[in-house]
Amino acid sequence: MTFVFLIAAIISEVTATLSLRMASQDGSDKRWLAVVTVGYLAAFAFLTLALDAGLTIGVAYGIWTACGVALTAIASRILFREPLTKLMIVGIGLIAAGVLLIELGAGH
Template structure:
């Protein structure tokens, strides 16, 4: 659960920094939040990896949700366009993230099952391990 909260922090920090970058074009004081936001995003992402989440899952979710949230919030805050095709793209991104996460969970379950099977074979009395 901790890794997911840290990942949420990374996403929020990155989206905040990206939106602040747009705001800084008109008001340069926002550049301070850009720097802090990106530094925080990478700090959170490193903590996510240290907590044990795989790189492919963490980076995929971070990048995909960052793109989707930035596009939606830029439309709401800055009046940038959000066309039906763009919304379809956001749905495809979300679907891709779900596929990566589900695939990761299946791979983790298969790895745990293989480790359990291997430890059961190692713990069997001699001659019952199935080895010839």
């Protein structure tokens, strides 16, 4: 269940962040701000549940942020046609490698 909570936290956070972009694009539609608020609240609630289920904060936060960065960059490329250069992809890979090293170093 630990990683189910963490995946839910990641999806909630990415949804909120992408909705924040939508809210700034379409300032007249305040419904996006509700999605932002609910998304971030859900993300922290699910992250709390993952921690309560036994995931350490270093590992949980590392995975949460790395996945959030990667998924947000990819989704913003698809949804908003924002740049996703080769250098940015290398950076995402380095973040993933760093999180993997933290996970391995945690020595479960």
